Amino acid sequence: xxxxxxxxxxxxxxxxxxxxxxxxxxxxxxxxxxxxxxxxxxxxxxxxxxxxxxxxxxxxxxxxxxxxxxxxxxxxxxxxxxxxxxxxxxxxxxxxxxxxxxxxxxxxxxxxxxxxxxxxxxxxxxxxxxxxxxxxxxxxxxxxxxxxxxxxxxxxxxxxxxxxxxxxxxxxxxxxxxxxxxxxxxxxxxxxxxxxxxxxxxxxx
Amino acid sequence: xxxxxxxxxxxxxxxxxxxxxxxxxxxxxxxxxxxxxxxxxxxxxxxxxxxxxxxxxxxxxxxxxxxxxxxxxxxxxxxxxxxxxxxxxxxxxxxxxxxxxxxxxxxxxxxxxxxxxxxxxxxxxxxxxxxxxxxxxxxxxxxxxxxxxxxxxxxxxxxxxxxxxxxxxxxxxxxxxxxxxxxxxxxxxxxxxxxxxxxxxxxxxxxxxxxxxxxxxxxxxxxxxxxxxxxxxxxxxxxxxxxxxxxxxxxxxxxxxxxxxxxxxxxxxxxxxxxxxxxxxxxxxxxxxxxxxxxxxxxxxxxxxxxxxxxxxxxxxxxxxxxxxxxxxxxxxxxxxxxxxxxxxxxxxxxxxxxxxxxxxxxxxxxxxxxxxxxxxxxxxxxxxxxxxxxxxxxxxxxxxxxxxxxxxxxxxxxxxxxxxxxxxx
Numbered sequence: 001x002x003x004x005x006x007x008x009x010x011x012x013x014x015x016x017x018x019x020x021x022x023x024x025x026x027x028x029x030x031x032x033x034x035x036x037x038x039x040x041x042x043x044x045x046x047x048x049x050x051x052x053x054x055x056x057x058x059x060x061x062x063x064x065x066x067x068x069x070x071x072x073x074x075x076x077x078x079x080x081x082x083x084x085x086x087x088x089x090x091x092x093x094x095x096x097x098x099x100x101x102x103x104x105x106x107x108x109x110x111x112x113x114x115x116x117x118x119x120x121x122x123x124x125x126x127x128x129x130x131x132x133x134x135x136x137x138x139x140x141x142x143x144x145x146x147x148x149x150x151x152x153x154x155x156x157x158x159x160x161x162x163x164x165x166x167x168x169x170x171x172x173x174x175x176x177x178x179x180x181x182x183x184x185x186x187x188x189x190x191x192x193x194x195x196x197x198x199x200x201x202x203x204x205x
Numbered sequence: 206x207x208x209x210x211x212x213x214x215x216x217x218x219x220x221x222x223x224x225x226x227x228x229x230x231x232x233x234x235x236x237x238x239x240x241x242x243x244x245x246x247x248x249x250x251x252x253x254x255x256x257x258x259x260x261x262x263x264x265x266x267x268x269x270x271x272x273x274x275x276x277x278x279x280x281x282x283x284x285x286x287x288x289x290x291x292x293x294x295x296x297x298x299x300x301x302x303x304x305x306x307x308x309x310x311x312x313x314x315x316x317x318x319x320x321x322x323x324x325x326x327x328x329x330x331x332x333x334x335x336x337x338x339x340x341x342x343x344x345x346x347x348x349x350x351x352x353x354x355x356x357x358x359x360x361x362x363x364x365x366x367x368x369x370x371x372x373x374x375x376x377x378x379x380x381x382x383x384x385x386x387x388x389x390x391x392x393x394x395x396x397x398x399x400x401x402x403x404x405x406x407x408x409x410x411x412x413x414x415x416x417x418x419x420x421x422x423x424x425x426x427x428x429x430x431x432x433x434x435x436x437x438x439x440x441x442x443x444x445x446x447x448x449x450x451x452x453x454x455x456x457x458x459x460x461x462x463x464x465x466x467x468x469x470x471x472x473x474x475x476x477x478x479x480x481x482x483x484x485x486x487x488x489x490x491x492x493x494x495x496x497x498x499x500x501x502x503x504x505x506x507x508x509x510x511x512x513x514x515x516x517x518x519x520x521x522x523x524x525x526x527x528x529x530x531x532x533x534x535x536x537x538x539x540x541x542x543x544x545x546x547x548x549x550x551x552x553x554x555x556x557x558x559x560x561x562x563x564x565x566x567x568x569x570x571x572x573x574x575x576x577x578x579x580x581x582x583x584x585x586x587x588x589x590x591x592x593x594x595x596x597x598x599x600x601x602x603x604x605x606x607x608x609x610x611x612x613x614x615x616x617x618x619x620x621x622x623x624x625x626x627x628x629x630x631x
Contacts, residue, residue: 065509157555158513
């Protein structure tokens with residue numbers, strides 16, 4: 001083999017450098033560190049759950065049917081941000097009103113069980129009503145200190161046989177709930193999309 | 206004031222007639238305008254709450270009429286400006302008086318019924334219908350001045366009988382409204398049109414139930430209970446019921462085909478029926494010839510993809526596919542198998558619900574809160590927009606097209622009420 005080829009000379013130089021700068025112990029240490037870093041990254045990625053509303057679901061949606069962009073869901077008592085027409089939380093499975101703690105409530109806001117009977121405390125006294133606030137206008141303002149958060153533009157899709165209204169919660173913030181730059185979406189004025197909620201209208205489609 | 210509307214008070218028979226006519230215009234117009242405004246306001250509010258409020262107003266009004274409840278009514282406690290009759294021209298004062306009385310709250314209101322009617326106009330949630338209802342109140346005002354003699358004095362004399370009767374009527378109305386308030390969240394109205402050859406079919410919903418109605422000019426409508434989503438072609442009608450899809454001769458009700466299973470949204474043309482079938486997690490579009498018995502699967506899609514309501518016309522089959530950031534309307538020639546994309550929407554646009562008739566296709570496109578009905582002459586004619594709706598209140602959905610008109614369902618997403626719009630086909 002001819003020794004004067006450029007590749008041969010480069011390989012020889014590399015070998016010399018490695019030999020002069022790296023001991024066997026330090027070399028094994030480097031390999032070990034690399035392996036540790038790789039497994040740690042994979043462990044931390046597996047442990048970090050995606051922001052609700054950003055994970056891919058059947059049909060090519062993000063988080064839930066009708067949501068075709070990547071902005072996360074507004075935080076509420078459930079992972080799915082289902083709300084009524086005023087923006088207050090509903091149980092996603094059946095649309096029954098819930099309070100901020102996720103408890104079923106009656107028309108007076110009193111916590112009830114599945115049958116509609118008042119929930120009792122440990123002392124047998126019916127539990128008092130908790131708070132039931134709007135995910136966007138109240139929850140986003142309270143949690144993220146965005147005083148201008150409001151529900152603005154919306155769009156419609158057919159989901160589970162009924163028309164679903166998907167609604168942008170908008171504010172002037174340039175950061176969305178995902179933590180990155182917010183998008184215009186269907187917001188207007190100087191606002192951008194902070195998070196998303198939806199209303200199941202019950203209109204058949 | 207009313208007693209001045211006489212030939213003696215107006216200065217002659219002709220002027221009397223003119224005064225009554227102009228009074229009538231003012232009264233009916235003001236009442237209708239009030240109804241329109243109330244109905245418009247109601248269209249933005251949840252119907253369930255409004256119906257409950259009307260029922261409560263009926264009960265309160267009835268108690269007031271019976272004297273069991275002292276409830277002051279909002280009103281202007283005075284007569285119409287008497288000086289107008291001396292200082293203004295006849296056209297001005299008579300029309301003005303009519304407008305004040307037609308608006309209802311411009312003078313004394315002895316009965317609560319007017320306010321119950323106003324609450325009902327809000328609950329109706331439809332400006333045009335509410336305007337018509339309140340216009341009847343204005344017409345009543347006109348009749349009080351148009352009738353010879355002094356009808357008001359006669360009515361006043363009968364108030365001992367009238368007030369209890371009024372209370373009873375209000376209580377009956379309250380009883381009728383309570384179930385409506387409980388079920389107002391259910392969709393109501395007319396939707397899912399299908400039309401061909403002068404025959405129009407649609408779904409009619411009320412009180413949590415639905416039925417299919419088939420209408421032809423000059424004939425009594427045929428109805429099919431517990432049914433929805435009709436498709437009509439000549440004498441044949443297909444619809445969805447609890448057992449699947451049923452195809453009948455709509456004039457006689459004779460069944461000619463039954464398709465069981467998880468099937469929906471039929472379309473009919475001649476001996477062919479197309480429908481959507483759910484099999485496990487997948488959905489497929491099926492075309493069946495019920496003369497020959499052949500069954501073909503035109504398209505299969507996975508979970509989360511909406512296939513919608515197909516359309517059939519002769520050898521043409523149209524349907525939509527909507528999922529994620531893509532949606533489109535497809536048109537296939539059944540004999541040749543060739544498929545083309547007629548309309549396509551990306552993330553922000555949605556193109557759905559095609560309808561077909563010989564030589565034309567229609568569909569709905571929505572962007573954000575705006576939805577529009579489009580019609581195109583096949584194969585490559587100009588696309589024309591023929592109707593539109595604006596959210597958050599209104600949204601267009603299912604379509605139909607026949608030889609002369611195009612139809613679309615318009616949903617009020619606040620009251621969950623549907624109406625079918627009809628426009629001339631361009």
